[in-house]
Amino acid sequence: MTSTPSVRANDDALFLKALRREPTPRPPVWMMRQAGRYLPEYMAVREKASFLDLCRDEALGMEVTLQPIRRFDFDAAIIFSDILFPLIAMGADFRFGDGGPKLAERFDRPEDFERLRPVDAVEELPWIHRALKATREALDPSKALLGFAGAPFTLLAYVVEGETSRLYPRTKALLWHHPGLAEKLLAMLAEQVGDYLVAQLRAGADAVQFFDTWAGLLSPADYERWALPYAQRVAEKVLAAGGRCIYYLNDGAAILERQAAAGADAISVDWRLSLAEVRRRVPDELVLQGNLDPLVLLGPPDFVARRTAEMLEQMRGRPGHIANLGHGVIPQTPIDSVAAFVKTIQEWRG
Ligand code: CP3
Secondary structure (H helix, E strand, O other), X not given: OXXXXXXXXXXXXXXXXXXXXXXXXXXXXXXXXXXXXXXXXHHHHHHHOXXXXXXXXXXXXXXHHHHHHHHHOOOEEEOOOOOOHHHHHOOOOEEEEOOEEEEOOOOOOHHHHHHOOOOOHHHHOHHHHHHHXXXXXXXXXXOEEEEEEEOHHHHHHHHHHOEOOOOOHHHHHHHHHOHHHHHHHHHHHHHHHHHHHHHHHHHOOXXXXXXXXXXXHOOHHHHHHHOHHHHHHHHHHHHHOOOOEEEEEOOOHHHHHHHHOOOXXXXXXXXXXXXXHHHHHOOOOXXXXXXXXXXXXXXXXXXXXXXXXXXXXXXOOOOOEEEEEOOOOOOOOOHHHHHHHHHHHHOOOO
16 A cells, blocks of 8 residues: 555645536646647656656656646646556556557457456556655645546557557457457456546545547447446446546547436546537536647647637636646647647636
8 A cells, every 4th residue: 555645635726626616717727648748848858768667757757747737837737647557557568669559469369358357556556656646745735636547448449459540440349249258358447447546546646537538439329338337337436435537538529428427527528519519418517628629739829829718718607617628739739839728728717
């Protein structure tokens, strides 16, 4: 067991108030993938260390986690890690090269999946718990610290495919040919991810997010069968432990109401629906996170400011908005655009 941090975010931290749907003078703001390659100071650290080194070395991990906070004064920090670590702990040997994560040894036959076993995340991934504690203690209490992991369906998709894919054909073939095995793996992943997120809350995370980056590839009926019940189980475990969670889905416009039924405190949505439409279609009790198209940041700063203001305007009068992008910021993004995005939100009065 790792010890718990000596400080936590203040109860009235802007991010936590918004996550409880309390009125705030302006929405809190952070960006998915805010610690990363668009930042020159990240590239400087990364020149000397691999992605895994940054994750596993608590001082380096804390440094890159805090870099975007220092530069932009975001309201939340997200611990430097990856959605795939629960799978790695369970026995999937992912390597992080230039082409993204890739399995060293693929799971080709159904029996290969026996190599995946339930583990105790605190024992298998001790560094993340140390990094969360140290970062929470270094972070100003007005800021929230987020932990995260992949959602069960998205983790299944990664381990079956072995790398990022466009259509996830191997994953769908597994669902159709071996539904019992898929169900067994998803149920195991839901327990693992739930426990892992709860452990992150104990170690210092003030809230957690789980990413269903690939669930948008499923038809509504298949989403209900293969993704939603397992996302629900994750949310249920976090809530039962007294924690709060955000459920991210990419390309989820067609299944928005189903995403909303996962039971998370907040849903994070992409830009394919306006927030005005999202707020009409989901219950008022649900906090909304998002949703600027990250590629809007490739426009000039005054354009970014205008598009950000339009996003904020659509949430006027509705408590419970966490301003963010609709997906991760991309490495080519100019710093000035990020500054314009953040400043527009920081100066906003809703
Ligand atoms: O700043 C943060 O948001 C915290 C860290 C974070 C990373 N990955 C670090 C990372 C977070 C929240 C993630 C989430 C993640 N990782 C997702 C879900 C969100 C999304 O973008 O859809 C997914 C699908 C992954 C899997 C993953 N990890 C991919 C596809 C890649 C390669 C693509 C890429 O961006 O390089 C990674 C590697 C990775 N994870 C990097 C970082 C900063 C790049 C490492 C580097 O070379 O510096």
